[in-house]
Amino acid sequence: MIAEAFVNGADGVMVIGCHFGDCHYITGNFQGKIKVGLAERVLTYVGLNPKRVAFDQCSSAEGERFVKLVTNFNQGVRELGPLGNGDRLQLPELKEKLPIAKTALAKEKLRWVVGKFTVFASEGNKYGEVFTEHEMWRTLDTIVMDEVATHEILRELRQEPLAVTELAKRLKLPPPQVLRYVLALQRRELVDLDGVKGTSPLYKAA
């Protein structure tokens, strides 16, 4: 939903929830904070300035705090200017990348990890290993990287068959890394061999 707002031209998205312990839905604000945090990371990874996404907390009795939070956020976004200014990528490149962030956020891998976040951070995994929030985010960062690249590869290959070297050029990633992603996708039967061009194999989306 947050990515959707950026896809549709929002310059900033702020989510404000209740203070921890005050949530009408018991733990909804914990979930919300993690989900917004993830969205922020994915969007940052595809080139957005993280200042455009914010999560904060405020009670319904804290009118002044609300105004302060919104004013500060608004000011921060205004200083950056419209989308594509002050971001790592500029328009139209950023616009092209945003739907990939949306796809990655909607798919199973990130949703599983983010769903299990609180469990891993409080009760631990099946082996009883409890992770700190920091460790969880670090783990998530690599998953975000993989997911975004994977979905970007799939999008490119849906349009035309490509060789790994060409894909790497488009994704601005080292070819060996892209090859790993492509082979992983091939194992999951999401990518097929299409043919051979010169000495390199061409891949297409299955």
Added chain:
Amino acid sequence: MAEDIRIGVFVCDCGSNIAGYLDCPDIAEYAKTLSNVVFVKENLYTCSEAGINEIKDAIKEEKLNRVVVASCSPRTHEPLFRESCAEAGLNPYLFEMVNIRDQCSWVHMQERQDGNQKAMDLIRMGVAKAALLQPQEPIQSEMDPKALVIGGGISGMTSALVLANRGYQVFLVEKSKELGGLLRNLHKLAPANVDAQELLAKQAEAVKNHENISLLTSTTIKEIQGYIGHYNVTVSTNGTEDNFGVGVIIIATGAKVFRPEGLYNYDGKGVITQFELEGLFRANKFKAKNVVMIQCVGARDEERKYCSRICCMTAIKNAIAIKEKDPKANVHILYRDIQAYGTENEALFQRSKQLGVRYIKYDQEKPPEVRKDGVKVYHHLLGRELELPQDLVVLSTPLIAGEDNEELSKLLRVTLDENKFFLEAHVKLKPLDFATDGVYLCGNAHYPATIREAVSQALGAASRASIPLAKGMMTVEPIVSILADEDACRGCGLCVALCPYGALEIVKTEKGRKVSVIPVACKGCGVCAATCYQHALSINSYTDQQVEEQIRAFLSGS
């Protein structure tokens, strides 16, 4: 979509509450330009009879099939407008409310132009969502007219009796052998000087003899499954398991008295707790001449930040008892602050002073020092240390949360506060309910309470629990999670793990493992829909499509 969408927008002036700060005629004009809008009306008060009739007439005459009211808070007025739609033959869930008062005219009183713009944005978003609304039917579910009361102290007994007297079958589960809880150790009860044991005997007798109460002592709760109306409870009595169903549950598990091991030379003989002092009174073994009471022992400190609230009155009550028995006895109460709330408590506090009980305020930084035959305390006003003679030191210790609270909170999926006491749904609006429907709370399980407060809460919790029991059938808002796309669901169970209300379960169907929503237990929070990577789950009236359409509508104006 084959259906021709016909939206009616009603812009409310709310007297001068909205029209005084925004240009309602301009806003109404603007609403006319929005797609699918076929009728717009500005009302002085949309909620008045005239306004309501205009909605009803327009539904009939203009063949409206969606209604948007731009006025105040849905908290107060959405039910009214929905009902009006229903009376005119329109499904009430085809109604959408836009708040242009509390969140617009009231907060932008000095910014008329910006306020107008915001109201238009909000209405545009409301209209965009309204076009996608689908009719919903309220969900009905039957109620098992039985209750489980956990805890056989004064709170548990009181609520069990109320429900039993109303004709409902009650299972009263107590983990120890006897009824009574903490009450069993008390002597007299403030402020009316009631004999604790007489009260206990009377209540316990009534509970034991009541035909509608199944009393289960030496019994613990093993498992609770289900939701309001249909709880399945497994208990263990001395190792023998039993199983029964109930519709509602009251938590009355009480609390424990904190034992001040290692504090102020506590030994249970010369230095005792108020709780133990009550025991001396009951056994008629009290004979001290110089009593020093110390308040806030193990309370309001770093470890337990909260005030146990009842210890001041316990100390005052016991001090009076000592002075009444032996006016020559010396009683000193060393305190940090005194909680003598309410007229009766204040009167007792004053009476204790008249009887000669001495109060000395001590500083947390300079706590009193208990010695062999005296207590050393720094006196603020005198600016020096005093040595008080003592042959008995009584420590006022807080009530602390029971050790079973965490386990029970997990079984019932209800929340605890930072001190492990049970946390009510809302401190003012729902003080005896939990966020989970069908579970109620009273007495010390919630927070330290006097007997009188515990009884009031028990009566209240029982009457809250009576509401669904009396209704028999439950009607629930259909704004809940639904499995919109069964084929997409892979039965992975992530949503089940995350649902804070236990409203989802995995069932075996012909198509394999699928999630199933228990609508009565669902609160519509949306965690499941936001988690489902297959996008199989959705929230009625808050679908991804509807919310995304609102976002697009908002952004299309900028």
